[in-house]
Amino acid sequence: RAVTEVFVSLYEEGLIYRGQRLVNWDPVLHTAISDLEVVSEEEDGHLWHMRYPRADGKGFVVVATTRPETMLGDAAVAVHPEDDRYKDLVGKEVELPLTGRTIPVIADDYVDPEFGSGCVKITPAHDFNDYEVGQRHDLPLLNIFTVDAALNDNAPEAYRGMDRYAARKQIVADLEAAGLMEKIEDHKLMVPRGDRSGEVVEPYLTDQWFVKIGPLAEPAIKAVEDGRIRFVPENWSRTYFEWMRNIQDWCISRQLWWGHRIPAWYDEEGNIFVGRSEEEVREKYASRLTPDTSLSRDEDVLDTWFSSALWPFSTLGWPARTGDLETFYPTSVLVTGFDIIFFWVARMIMMGLKFMGEVPFREVYIHGLVRDSEGQKMSKSKGNILDPLDLIDGITLEALVAKRTSGLMQPQLAPRIEKATRKAYPDGIQPYGTDSLRFTFASLATQGRDIRFDVGRIQGYRNFCNKLWNAARYVMLSAEANDLDINKGEVELGLPERWITTVLARTMRTVEESIAAYRFDLAAQALYEFTWDEYCDWYLELSNTTLGDEAATEAQKRGTLRTLLGNLEVLLRLLHPFMPFITEELWHRVAPRLDRQGKTIMLQPYPAAAEAAEDESTLAEISWLKAFILGVRRIRAERDIPPARPLAVQVTGGSKEESVWLQRNRARIRFLARVESVTEVEKEPEDAVVALAGAMTLLVPLANLIDPEAELERLEKELNKLKTDRDRTAKKLDNESFVARAPAEVVDKERHRLAETTASLDKLERQYQRIRNLVNQGV
RNA sequence: GGGCGAUUAGCUCAGCGGGAGAGCACUGCCUUCACACGGCAGGGGUCGCUGGUUCAAUCCCAGCAUCGCCCACCA
Numbered sequence: 001r002a003v004t005e006v007f008v009s010l011y012e013e014g015l016i017y018r019g020q021r022l023v024n025w026d027p028v029l030h031t032a033i034s035d036l037e038v039v040s041e042e043e044d045g046h047l048w049h050m051r052y053p054r055a056d057g058k059g060f061v062v063v064a065t066t067r068p069e070t071m072l073g074d075a076a077v078a079v080h081p082e083d084d085r086y087k088d089l090v091g092k093e094v095e096l097p098l099t100g101r102t103i104p105v106i107a108d109d110y111v112d113p114e115f116g117s118g119c120v121k122i123t124p125a126h127d128f129n130d131y132e133v134g135q136r137h138d139l140p141l142l143n144i145f146t147v148d149a150a151l152n153d154n155a156p157e158a159y160r161g162m163d164r165y166a167a168r169k170q171i172v173a174d175l176e177a178a179g180l181m182e183k184i185e186d187h188k189l190m191v192p193r194g195d196r197s198g199e200v201v202e203p204y205l206t207d208q209w210f211v212k213i214g215p216l217a218e219p220a221i222k223a224v225e226d227g228r229i230r231f232v233p234e235n236w237s238r239t240y241f242e243w244m245r246n247i248q249d250w251c252i253s254r255q256l257w258w259g260h261r262i263p264a265w266y267d268e269e270g271n272i273f274v275g276r277s278e279e280e281v282r283e284k285y286a287s288r289l290t291p292d293t294s295l296s297r298d299e300d301v302l303d304t305w306f307s308s309a310l311w312p313f314s315t316l317g318w319p320a321r322t323g324d325l326e327t328f329y330p331t332s333v334l335v336t337g338f339d340i341i342f343f344w345v346a347r348m349i350m351m352g353l354k355f356m357g358e359v360p361f362r363e364v365y366i367h368g369l370v371r372d373s374e375g376q377k378m379s380k381s382k383g384n385i386l387d388p389l390d391l392i393d394g395i396t397l398e399a400l401v402a403k404r405t406s407g408l409m410q411p412q413l414a415p416r417i418e419k420a421t422r423k424a425y426p427d428g429i430q431p432y433g434t435d436s437l438r439f440t441f442a443s444l445a446t447q448g449r450d451i452r453f454d455v456g457r458i459q460g461y462r463n464f465c466n467k468l469w470n471a472a473r474y475v476m477l478s479a480e481a482n483d484l485d486i487n488k489g490e491v492e493l494g495l496p497e498r499w500i501t502t503v504l505a506r507t508m509r510t511v512e513e514s515i516a517a518y519r520f521d522l523a524a525q526a527l528y529e530f531t532w533d534e535y536c537d538w539y540l541e542l543s544n545t546t547l548g549d550e551a552a553t554e555a556q557k558r559g560t561l562r563t564l565l566g567n568l569e570v571l572l573r574l575l576h577p578f579m580p581f582i583t584e585e586l587w588h589r590v591a592p593r594l595d596r597q598g599k600t601i602m603l604q605p606y607p608a609a610a611e612a613a614e615d616e617s618t619l620a621e622i623s624w625l626k627a628f629i630l631g632v633r634r635i636r637a638e639r640d641i642p643p644a645r646p647l648a649v650q651v652t653g654g655s656k657e658e659s660v661w662l663q664r665n666r667a668r669i670r671f672l673a674r675v676e677s678v679t680e681v682e683k684e685p686e687d688a689v690v691a692l693a694g695a696m697t698l699l700v701p702l703a704n705l706i707d708p709e710a711e712l713e714r715l716e717k718e719l720n721k722l723k724t725d726r727d728r729t730a731k732k733l734d735n736e737s738f739v740a741r742a743p744a745e746v747v748d749k750e751r752h753r754l755a756e757t758t759a760s761l762d763k764l765e766r767q768y769q770r771i772r773n774l775v776n777q778g779v
Numbered sequence: 780g781g782g783c784g785a786u787u788a789g790c791u792c793a794g795c796g797g798g799a800g801a802g803c804a805c806u807g808c809c810u811u812c813a814c815a816c817g818g819c820a821g822g823g824g825u826c827g828c829u830g831g832u833u834c835a836a837u838c839c840c841a842g843c844a845u846c847g848c849c850c851a852c853c854a
Contacts, residue, residue: 129852454791456803463816474813637820737834
């Protein structure tokens, strides 16, 4: 009903008309198609140079063509008006070989004098350019093809009924026989094919329905220009403008079996009557129609994109003024791929503005197109399709091969497809699950236009799902192991608790901003990093220190458990849009422990960063603590010390603040770095391995374990790194214009860096000397 | 011909004016009681090339090269 309504109303306004025009004709499907449904590709062909004898007998003109068979429909030969070579020829006639006709020579600046001979044959009924030229010069339209693109009765008898390609061969042969073929060159040309049939389409003269698009396009261009509609990424608006400003009338009739029938009726003389129904037509045109006039309805149907263009309001009940329409039009965002900006997006904008008087949506989020790992567009005929279900449920190699090689348009490709498939997926595809797939696509949703699908990526995110699951398991186990009522009683939040909550708050902010900017990749990345690198790698370990500490108070344990569970619960809600199933399942286990009720996580509020508590002061302390622990771990790894063997660590130097931090975090260091003792000493031991944590030096005395040569080598490497760093910074600060012109903040930062690297260098240098001495003494 | 985009670690990609990051892959150690779909530690990049702007360029500008996409009527 909406379709009929729109059609009739556009017709009444004169924006839909029926006319005989050249359209792209698919000779296999026997239908007209729109410009957008034609795909041109470069193919090898020839350029035939043909001689047309001058009517006055003074030799020939030579015309070049890629389609010799169309010469039977030629109406003229054209030259450029300023081309001196042919000036005298304009207005004269030439003989059109094989036909017995003569045709005029005309001047038109469409002709490029540089190309070929500078003479062009003009075939108005079979070429879009020639049609234009024909219109300008009032040339006759001579259609020489049938709907199958075979020659019709307008062609000389000898060629009638021949297919266009057979005719081409015959005509070329005949011209050669007559000595009228000057030469044949190889030539690359763009060949237009129908995107459905793959057949070469023919510009063909038929009666079709068109939408006069100019008056619709103009407001649609304006809507994007003045920002009522915004493309994301913004660049796509340029593509949109480019097309809209060069738009041609839209051929909307199709000679197909299915679709919306065109609401037009014809009487016996072929007069057109447009209306919502035959009854309406009879009523409306009663003055011209008698009740016994027989009317027949137009056999054609509408281009499917015609009804799709109405989608934003037709789905809401239009033309009825429904509540839905009132509430939901316009929508806020349209999410789509760039391949249908023209087909669909632009047309929805035009129709929306026309019939609703308002844009159909405010933002158009254009995402990339998924391609295979080679960057090829996925298509059934190439056999490189990845079915989402196969990624979710997995598929064996044999089943995948069978799937890809069945029902092919070109069965001869099967062996190649099979080979490629066996190579790309030697073990088939593992089941990765819905959440992994969804998270993968979120993280692949970058600003680019292509998304190469890489199985490695989904595998990584499958592991991530698993990580989250196991982390939650740990949290639940910890909660069960303590029979504290965590929701009642005194709560004390320790350093790690305040820290992880702060980091979570910052993650929330990043996620919030990223989603607002349609950067789902950045949101996904932030969540991944928080979950894995902070919550699992550090906080779970730190929480263990408190929970496993017999000296810890109930209030402390309660604080830890509440933070473990509480942050996990928030994290689940944050992750829910990215991995709906796992988060739902886990949420039902976690939430009740926090006395949080709900039927589903889907109805829970999305966490808002503004409500989160932050404690900046924890960041520096934890990052120092991490440096300390990493330092010890590194010594252990590089000196090949068994992980189970506890170390005694001595520390020297360090700021006052760091001393305080050390006192506060002894238990955590002991636990996480597997250290049996940390002692502050004045004098550095003779034989030790060293690491730095801020201004503090960590020393692990290793009398017999140490391999002095190896240690010297390691130190040397580190010293070199620090030296280049120091030199570069020093050089920068020596530069007067840097100090004068760079922002004070940046200069400060550089000064700081210089001080730090110099201090570190100093410490490592001393260590280096000590070991050097040791080695020398040994010798 | 016009328009748009890409070029960053072996691969897939983030970053985009103040000392380059992730995932996968790679190397070594570890079956430590959430997780071997794991832990810990590491290796790997003159950020396509040439100029310019700037105190400072992977990032901004210009040109070039290579690759890609979309439009278009060069017979």
